[in-house]
Amino acid sequence: xxxxxxxxxxxxxxxxxxxxxxxxxxxxxxxxxxxxxxxxxxxxxxxxxxxxxxxxxxxxxxxxxxxxxxxxxxxxxxxxxxxxxxxxxxxxxxxxxxxxxxxxxxxxxxxxxxxxxxxxxxxxxxxxxxxxxxxxxxxxxxxxxxxxxxxxxxxxxxxxxxxxxxxxxxxxxxxxxxxxxxxxxxxxxxxxxxxxxxxxxxxxxxxxxxxxxxxxxx
Amino acid sequence: xxxxxxxxxxxxxxxxxxxxxxxxxxxxxxxxxxxxxxxxxxxxxxxxxxxxxxxxxxxxxxxxxxxxxxxxxxxxxxxxxxxxxxxxxxxxxxxxxxxxxxxxxxxxxxxxxxxxxxxxxxxxxxxxxxxxxxxxxxxxxxxxxxxxxxxxxxxxxxxxxxxxxxxxxxxxxxxxxxxxxxxxxxxxxxxxxxxxxxxxxxxxxxxxxxxxxxxxxx
Amino acid sequence: xxxxxxxxxxxxxxxxxxxxxxxxxxxxxxxxxxxxxxxxxxxxxxxxxxxxxxxxxxxxxxxxxxxxxxxxxxxxxxxxxxxxxxxxxxxxxxxxxxxxxxxxxxxxxxxxxxxxxxxxxxxxxxxxxxxxxxxxxxxxxxxxxxxxxxxxxxxxxxxxxxxxxxxxxxxxxxxxxxxxxxxxxxxxxxxxxxxxxxxxxxxxxxxxxxxxxxxxxxxx
Amino acid sequence: xxxxxxxxxxxxxxxxxxxxxxxxxxxxxxxxxxxxxxxxxxxxxxxxxxxxxxxxxxxxxxxxxxxxxxxxxxxxxxxxxxxxxxxxxxxxxxxxxxxxxxxxxxxxxxxxxxxxxxxxxxxxxxxxxxxxxxxxxxxxxxxxxxxxxxxxxxxxxxxxxxxxxxxxxxxxxxxxxxxxxxxxxxxxxxxxxxxxxxxxxxxxxxxxxxxxxxxxxxxx
Numbered sequence: 080x081x082x083x084x085x086x087x088x089x090x091x092x093x094x095x096x097x098x099x100x101x102x103x104x105x106x107x108x109x110x111x112x113x114x115x116x117x118x119x120x121x122x123x124x125x126x127x128x129x130x131x132x133x134x135x136x137x138x139x140x141x142x143x144x145x146x147x148x149x150x151x152x153x154x155x156x157x158x159x160x161x162x163x164x165x166x167x168x169x170x171x172x173x174x175x176x177x178x179x180x181x182x183x184x185x186x187x188x189x190x191x192x193x194x195x196x197x198x199x200x201x202x203x204x205x206x207x208x209x210x211x212x213x214x215x216x217x218x219x220x221x222x223x224x225x226x227x228x229x230x231x232x233x234x235x236x237x238x239x240x241x242x243x244x245x246x247x248x249x250x251x252x253x254x255x256x257x258x259x260x261x262x263x264x265x266x267x268x269x270x271x272x273x274x275x276x277x278x279x280x281x282x283x284x285x286x287x288x289x290x291x292x293x294x295x296x297x
Numbered sequence: 298x299x300x301x302x303x304x305x306x307x308x309x310x311x312x313x314x315x316x317x318x319x320x321x322x323x324x325x326x327x328x329x330x331x332x333x334x335x336x337x338x339x340x341x342x343x344x345x346x347x348x349x350x351x352x353x354x355x356x357x358x359x360x361x362x363x364x365x366x367x368x369x370x371x372x373x374x375x376x377x378x379x380x381x382x383x384x385x386x387x388x389x390x391x392x393x394x395x396x397x398x399x400x401x402x403x404x405x406x407x408x409x410x411x412x413x414x415x416x417x418x419x420x421x422x423x424x425x426x427x428x429x430x431x432x433x434x435x436x437x438x439x440x441x442x443x444x445x446x447x448x449x450x451x452x453x454x455x456x457x458x459x460x461x462x463x464x465x466x467x468x469x470x471x472x473x474x475x476x477x478x479x480x481x482x483x484x485x486x487x488x489x490x491x492x493x494x495x496x497x498x499x500x501x502x503x504x505x506x507x508x509x510x511x512x513x514x515x
Numbered sequence: 516x517x518x519x520x521x522x523x524x525x526x527x528x529x530x531x532x533x534x535x536x537x538x539x540x541x542x543x544x545x546x547x548x549x550x551x552x553x554x555x556x557x558x559x560x561x562x563x564x565x566x567x568x569x570x571x572x573x574x575x576x577x578x579x580x581x582x583x584x585x586x587x588x589x590x591x592x593x594x595x596x597x598x599x600x601x602x603x604x605x606x607x608x609x610x611x612x613x614x615x616x617x618x619x620x621x622x623x624x625x626x627x628x629x630x631x632x633x634x635x636x637x638x639x640x641x642x643x644x645x646x647x648x649x650x651x652x653x654x655x656x657x658x659x660x661x662x663x664x665x666x667x668x669x670x671x672x673x674x675x676x677x678x679x680x681x682x683x684x685x686x687x688x689x690x691x692x693x694x695x696x697x698x699x700x701x702x703x704x705x706x707x708x709x710x711x712x713x714x715x716x717x718x719x720x721x722x723x724x725x726x727x728x729x730x731x732x733x734x735x
Numbered sequence: 736x737x738x739x740x741x742x743x744x745x746x747x748x749x750x751x752x753x754x755x756x757x758x759x760x761x762x763x764x765x766x767x768x769x770x771x772x773x774x775x776x777x778x779x780x781x782x783x784x785x786x787x788x789x790x791x792x793x794x795x796x797x798x799x800x801x802x803x804x805x806x807x808x809x810x811x812x813x814x815x816x817x818x819x820x821x822x823x824x825x826x827x828x829x830x831x832x833x834x835x836x837x838x839x840x841x842x843x844x845x846x847x848x849x850x851x852x853x854x855x856x857x858x859x860x861x862x863x864x865x866x867x868x869x870x871x872x873x874x875x876x877x878x879x880x881x882x883x884x885x886x887x888x889x890x891x892x893x894x895x896x897x898x899x900x901x902x903x904x905x906x907x908x909x910x911x912x913x914x915x916x917x918x919x920x921x922x923x924x925x926x927x928x929x930x931x932x933x934x935x936x937x938x939x940x941x942x943x944x945x946x947x948x949x950x951x952x953x954x955x
Contacts, residue, residue: 099722121722125834126760126786126904129720142763143891143905148814149761149789156710157676159717160903162910162938163760163786164626164842167835171627171855172694174723201822201831202813204861205787209835212855213627242858317942339942343614344540344566344684347940360543361671361685366594367541367569374930375896377937378683380690380718381540381566382622382846385615389635389847390914392943419602419611420593422641423567427615430635431847460638619848628839629852629868629875648849648868650879655849659870683934714903715936 080295082222082251085268088113088295090179090220090249094120098176099129099169101210104148107179107220121155123175125206127166130158147206170206171213178214180207182221182248184235187282189244189257191219192237204240211241223250229281231255231262252276254293261285266293298513300440300469303486306331306513308397308438308467312338316394317347317387319428322366325397325438339373341393343424345384348376365424388424389431396432398425400439400466402453405500407462407475409437410455422458429459441468447499449473449480470494472511479503484511518677518727525700525726526552529665532585534562536621536663536696538689541567541594542574544681546669546702548728550574554581562586564621564663566614566688568598579607588661590614613641616658618691624660625694631658666696668719673703674710677724678717686718693719702728738897738947745920745946746772749885752805754782756841756883756916758909761787761814762794764901766889766922768948770794774801782806784841784883786834786908788818799827808881810834833861836878838911844880845914851878886916888939893923894930897944898937906938913939922948 080088087109094100096118102108111133114120124131125147132153134140140151169175184192191211194204211217224230231248248255253276254266263285267276269292277284298306305327312318314336320326329351332338342349343365350371352358358369387393402410409429412422429435442448449466466473471494472484481503485494487510495502526549529535539545545565553561554577561584568589569576578584579598586608592598601607612620619631632655636642646657668689670679679701681689693699701724746769749755759765765785773781774797781804788809789796798804799818806828812818821827832840839851852875856862866877888909890899899921901909913919921944 097722121720124904126763127907128714128904129722130714141903143902145761145763145904147760149763149793154714154903157674157678157712157721158714159678159720160714160906161717161720163834163838163907164911166907167838168622168626168694169720169722171835171853172625173627174625174694200813201819203787203809203811203829203831204833205811205813206834208833208859208861209855212857213835238860239858241855315942339940342684344543345687346684346934347942348934359683361682363541363543363684365540367543367573372683372934375894375898375932375941376934377898377940378686378934379937379940381614381618381687382691384687385618386842386846386914387940387942389615389633390845391847392845392914418593419599419609421567421589421591421609421611422613423591423593424614426613426639426641427635430637431615456640457638459635619846623852626839627854629854629870629873632843632849632852632877634847634849648877650849650877653849657852657868657870681935686935715901715906 083109085251085295086220086249089254089293090218091115092294093177093218093247094118099123099174101170101175101178103180105181107181110179123169125166127162128154128158128160130155167209170209173213173215175214177216177218178210179218179220180210182219182230184230184232184237185219185245185248186232186235187261190235190242191240191245192235193240195238197238207240211243217245219245219248221250223252223279229279231280231282233282252279263287264290266291268293269295301327303469303513304438304467307472307511308436309333310512311395311436311465312336317341317392319388319393319396321398323399325399328397341387343384345380346372346376346378348373385427388427391431391433393432395434395436396428397436397438398428400437400448402448402450402455403437403463403466404450404453405479408453408460409458409463410453411458413456415456425458429461435463437463437466439468441470441497447497449498449500451500470497481505482508484509486511487513518724519729520726521729522548522552525728526556529558531558532560533665534663536666536692537563537565537575538668538687538692539565539574540684540687542569544669544685544687544689545574546667549667549700549702550577553578553583558583560585564588564661566590566617568592568595570594571597588612590617618688620658620661621688621691621695624662625691628660630660633658661695663696664698666692666699668693668699668701670701670703672705672707672712673701673727674707674712676709677701677721677727678712679703679719679724680712680716681718690718693723698725699723700726700728706730738944739949740946741949742768742772745948746776749778751779753885754883755784756886756912757783757785757795758888758907758912759785759794760904760907762789764889764905764907764909765794766887769887769920769922770797773798773803778803780805784808784881786810786837788812788815790814791817808832810837838908840878840881841908841911841915844882845911848880850880853878881915883916884918886912886919888913888919888921890921890923892925892927892932893921893947894927894932896929897921897941897947898932899923899939899944900932900936901938910938913943918945919943920946920948926950
């Protein structure tokens with residue numbers, strides 16, 4: 080299983096029946112494929128819909144129905160559409176149960192940086208700042224390192240997305256929970272050791288005696 | 298012609314084609330009956346509709362379509378309905394071309410008091426404060442006196458509805474325009490004299506040489 | 516996610532002393548069965564946030580008449596002499612809020628905003644004790660958000676999943692309140708299969724609705 | 736009230752240097768004919784307020800590519816390398832605003848509010864130079880309203896009078912912008928008789944629309 084699939088499958092276990100969820104572009108979008116059977120999760124897209132789903136077939140695309148990246152999507156029966164103020168009212172007002180976002184850096188305070196690299200990449204924050212500020216639960220889904228360099232740091236060096244502490248960080252190596260005591264290592268991926276995770280992390284990790292193995296199905 | 302009809306007919310001449318208008322309950326509601334031919338005025342009701350009109354027949358009442366007083370109304374083809382935030386967004390945001398409201402007192406600064414009499418009548422301001430603050434044009438339609446006492450005063454003694462200067466005051470005796478110089482007497486009702494109006498007014502009236510007669514058709 | 520509950524169950528979740536937002540405007544768009552059941556169960560010391568207290572025997576007016584309301588936050592009570600009597604007698608607290616401000620304060624709570632900056636009420640008694648914020652040389656009142664424990668919503672139609680559709684002037688405060696309360700209980704004139712209410716017609720998305728009141732079984 | 740104008744007339748009303756709000760999200764819900772006509776007429780020094788600059792050759796991206804935009808107020812430009820290039824080269828000013836804040840700032844202008852009190856951006860670079868207002872012990876940024884000279888709106892259907900109806904995710908910023916600009920120019924996929932769009936389906940009431948772009952006569 081490749082790293083992204085591993086991460087997506089683990090994140091998918093965090094959803095509960097009836098959740099309203101928003102998945103960031105890229106890796107987080109994969110999560111929708113691996114939801115546990117028997118639960119209904121309602122996916123919101125920032126551009127104004129609850130109940131988005133993958134386009135069933137290419138020929139079924141509507142010019143009026145796309146995801147936040149502008150690509151054609153489908154919608155479940157019982158979907159709801161609305162304007163951008165309502166879309167972000169849902170996010171900012173605490174109605175969004177969970178958002179899954181990519182990350183460039185996470186630090187010991189659980190702060191996330193994921194929207195710009197000064198002088199290099201200034202795409203704009205889009206909806207990320209509202210999502211991190213407003214969602215009930217923020218899950219960061221990202222690779223543990225980038226080009227061999229740790230992305231989990233003592234302190235973010237990139238501009239923060241918000242000062243809210245994220246709730247969970249899922250990488251291909253580990254599941255880490257930011258808490259008021261610091262970053263707690265909850266799970267290690269199958270085939271990885273605690274020592275490997277600590278080695279690939281530039282922040283202090285609190286390692287409880289009962290660190291589990293990431294429960295990911297094939 | 299009774300006083301109320303006279304006032305309503307005169308106020309009706311203030312409307313322009315395409316206006317969005319809101320009429321307060323009571324006397325102001327009469328205005329809709331006397332609109333000049335050939336102009337379309339769109340009437341808003343605070344409870345969330347543009348395009349209200351009188352109920353054509355009793356048997357046609359819908360439980361979901363009432364005016365702000367809860368009485369059944371009709372709607373023109375091309376009406377639009379919306380929630381209360383949008384309804385007051387239209388009012389507060391300056392989209393309402395004109396509102397016609399009743400008055401308890403108007404003073405030399407053009408301030409209106411029309412929502413409470415301390416210790417006696419505390420019905421609440423409803424939409425009045427938003428209407429006076431936000432409408433492009435505020436027209437006060439009221440009797441010139443109450444129980445023989447002037448309602449146009451040097452300074453309102455009742456709590457103000459807003460500190461915004463109203464645009465026009467129409468009574469059964471006169472049309473008065475509040476300006477930054479004070480209250481200007483614009484028109485006198487047919488059969489009334491300037492002296493009578495001045496006598497019935499407890500504020501200073503600026504009387505220009507060209508005071509006209511209220512152009513009211515039978 | 517099963518949302519359908521019977522009327523008695525739905526109302527039994529509301530404790531005495533709860534803060535209720537109740538949709539409607541002069542009773543139009545106020546959930547009739549929920550109101551009657553609150554009276555029947557005799558909930559006490561309620562705080563009610565609603566546009567008005569309607570008339571006696573209508574909508575929120577029924578709660579007032581039954582002496583269940585300790586405090587009401589509303590834009591007018593002029594059509595209900597009993598509310599005025601209780602206010603003057605000191606039996607019921609009444610906080611009067613301009614109608615547009617009431618709508619925005621409810622919205623601010625539901626939309627995660629810190630308050631409303633409105634020109635309405637500046638320089639009037641409404642401004643007393645409130646913060647004024649100057650923006651571009653103009654004064655605005657800072658009006659705080661209004662939250663509630665429960666929102667009681669009346670829709671024209673609900674689908675099985677709880678998507679709500681509204682009709683004409685019965686919409687009014689309902690969609691705003693459904694965003695602003697911890698628990699949303701909806702009553703619909705009709706309940707229809709999922710998909711009958713198209714996405715663009717949904718006024719309140721299903722995810723906001725916690726309980727949908729079941730229809731009575733019709734007899735005969 | 737005649738609102739129907741031809742495309743060329745509609746766009747000729749926009750002067751160089753105008754502040755435009757343009758509906759749409761990655762081009763979806765952006766008025767295609769109005770955009771093309773602005774390019775054809777070569778309007779210059781525009782300030783554009785919109786969710787994004789789409790991609791090259793799409794929606795607002797066409798205005799950027801034609802070098803007509805002096806300043807853009809938007810939530811992201813990541814999908815349009817040309818906007819990024821112009822920003823880095825100092826040819827185009829870019830003000831980045833969180834998407835939810837952008838929506839509320841536009842709404843605040845149209846709804847007559849003094850600004851937006853939002854938690855989004857507190858403690859980040861977005862907060863730099865902005866006022867913070869504390870409400871109930873929590874900090875909010877005071878974000879000012881965003882006004883425009885023109886709003887360019889794309890609707891699914893318009894009726895003869897200018898009532899607009901939107902479809903699915905093509906709605907996005909359009910209804911908000913129609914409230915916030917001095918002059919509203921709407922382009923609809925279809926124009927239908929008055930009454931075809933029912934009251935509850937109207938997303939922008941006719942009174943907000945100044946000009947409705949006529950359909951091209953279809954040939955053959």
